[in-house]
Amino acid sequence: MDYALRFLAGGLMVTAFAILGDVLRPKSFAGLFGAAPSVAVATLSLALFKQGGIYVSVEGRSMMIGALALAIYSVVVCQLLMRLRASAIMATVSALAVWFALSLGFKQLLIG
Amino acid sequence: MIVHARISALNESRWYEYGARFALGGMTTLIAGVISDRFGPETGGLFLAFPAIFCASATLIETHERKRKKEHGVDGYRRGTDAAALDASGAALGGIGLAGFGLIVWLLAPDHSLMSFVIASVTWVVISIASWRLHQKFRHSGK
Numbered sequence: 001m002d003y004a005l006r007f008l009a010g011g012l013m014v015t016a017f018a019i020l021g022d023v024l025r026p027k028s029f030a031g032l033f034g035a036a037p038s039v040a041v042a043t044l045s046l047a048l049f050k051q052g053g054i055y056v057s058v059e060g061r062s063m064m065i066g067a068l069a070l071a072i073y074s075v076v077v078c079q080l081l082m083r084l085r086a087s088a089i090m091a092t093v094s095a096l097a098v099w100f101a102l103s104l105g106f107k108q109l110l111i112g
Numbered sequence: 113m114i115v116h117a118r119i120s121a122l123n124e125s126r127w128y129e130y131g132a133r134f135a136l137g138g139m140t141t142l143i144a145g146v147i148s149d150r151f152g153p154e155t156g157g158l159f160l161a162f163p164a165i166f167c168a169s170a171t172l173i174e175t176h177e178r179k180r181k182k183e184h185g186v187d188g189y190r191r192g193t194d195a196a197a198l199d200a201s202g203a204a205l206g207g208i209g210l211a212g213f214g215l216i217v218w219l220l221a222p223d224h225s226l227m228s229f230v231i232a233s234v235t236w237v238v239i240s241i242a243s244w245r246l247h248q249k250f251r252h253s254g255k
Contacts, residue, residue, distance in 0.1 A: 061214065067207050
């Protein structure tokens, strides 16, 4: 039941932000919604009722690190697309290695 | 550059594309929760900023742009890649806003649980839009 609720809440939030991103122009502005807190709001809301504010606060701290990794990841994707003319699927999937390395590396360095 | 909404853009997306994003969003939320349960909130929190949805959006934008150009008899490979790159540059700025969201939740959630989400969401909007405007300003002043 808990997992079904998570799935539903996450799906709805992501779709809502995706619709916003689809209709807004210019494209660079719409791109902001590619980093919208859709998964975060769904997950943290459920965690708040289940585990409380301290737990959510710890998730928020790690999320900050993940978000900075996301910003750098997006710059890498942009460079792969513009300079190497890679396809979007190739650029976004291959650069995931950057996101994993940065987020896990920074987390280990800053939090332990 | 003026921000505006183009509602007709919704007609370019098929229902299954929204279905795919719904499923991807649901799966990412589910996996983030499972990782938090299994490895703790320190590791699970990282996945609240996992770029799964961005991967899907960038690919769809590229596909739509290429299709539009093909309908006009033009090879849209370059245009599709450019559109996806623009989306990525926006996501980079949104990522800075998302870090602001995390910072507010980290600082305020223990004492002001629900209110912290409201303030964090406003923070995301303000930082994202401000950094986008700054980026636009420097891009145009550099030309």
